[in-house]
Every structure is written in C-alpha cells, then in structure tokens.
Amino acid sequence: MFKFGPGYRSSLILSLCVLLVFIALARAPYVTPLKKNYTPQEVRHFLHTSIGTGWDLYGRERIIKWTGDIRIRCYGEVEAADVKTINYIAYQFKRLTKRPGIAMNDENANMKFFFIPEEQITFHLGDKHEREFEYGAICKPIDKNGVLVEAKIFIPAEARGERRDMLIKHEMAHCLGLMNHNKYPGSYLYQGSEHSQARAFHAMDKVALQLLYIPAVKPNMSWQQAEEVLRTKGLIK
C-alpha cells in the first residue's frame, strides 16, 4: 500500500511556502529599484525640489520628509473622482518608495484634504501656511527635526474638472516632500501646472522622490550633507 513518506511532506511544505511567497509578492506593489547611479543634473533636481527655499515655513534650507506612515482623510465636499485621484498618487508613490506607507485611513489621519468653499480657506489656514495661485493651499507642519508630521491640503470646492484634478496632484506632490516648483512641463510641480495636464509623475519627480526617501538621506540634512551621502553611496555619476 502506498504511504505518504517524509519526502512527500517536505515537498508539500515547500510547495506551500512557494505559494505563500508568490501570493505575498503578488499583493505587494512593485517598487521601482534605485538606478545604479544618477546624473549630476538629476541629483541637483532632487536637491532643488526637496530642499525648500521659500517653502520651508521656518526659513531653513533643509531636507524635509515623512518618516512615519502617511494616513489620508478627506473632509468637506469630496467627490468620488477626488478620492480616485488621491489614491492614484498614493499608488504611484508606493511604486517609488518602500517607506513610508501611504493609504486612506480615517484613524489618526496626518494628511488631510479639505474640499471647502474658496472663501473659507483663508479662515482655516492660520498663520503658518502657504497659499498657491489663487486656488489651492497647503499647510505643512514640520517639527524641529525636519520631519513632516501633518499636512493639510485645501482645495476650493468651486474648482472643477481638470483644474481640480491638477490642484490635488500638485498640492499632494508638495506634501509628499517635493517643496519647490520646477521647469519641467508635464510635471505636477511645474510652475503654473494648474493650467496644464500631467498624467503621471515626471521622470525627474520620480528620481527626486526615490532619492528623498533613501533611509540614508535624513530629515534636516543640508544640500551639502545630502549630496555627500549620495556620493559616499556611489549614487552620483
């Protein structure tokens, strides 16, 4: 009579392990690996975009980034399309960095979208804020260590269609740590992008986010310190 021997059991266990690993990999978003190294132009773009000049509310020119997971919640006159756009940006961010995590989460949200009438936005902003164009607004409390601890994004409920979509993308990109505007048409951070269209992060924005969230690049680092870290790691061509 045939009996299941130890060999059969171990191959069954092995098959189960392979299946579990496969399921885990299939569920996790694919994270774009870092390139072997980056051109000086890419590194300059990363540093320019990530190190706030006029944007750092405390006047520091330092690396500012999230270190904990980002939990997003929407308030006000939010529409299904807004949630779709936010989820899309979050998905793209996940494709670029392993950490921090980012997801819609009503519990202890630290990235808050407010879809409220234009006239109410100024009332909600308080002193430490940044106002953009005549439309969107952001508020990015940053602690003394250069860590983004909370982001508030105000989108005028009156904004419609593609402008509303671009406002969400533009302000969210700022709040992910890309503080400055750039000169790349098609980027969410292109100056005046509320009048343009962008379907995805520009290649240069992807590089900036990837480099910003390398663990060795720490909050509060100066331009020179961050550049030195990348050079030490052989990431600059």
Ligand SMILES: [Zn+2]
């Ligand atoms: Zn902006």
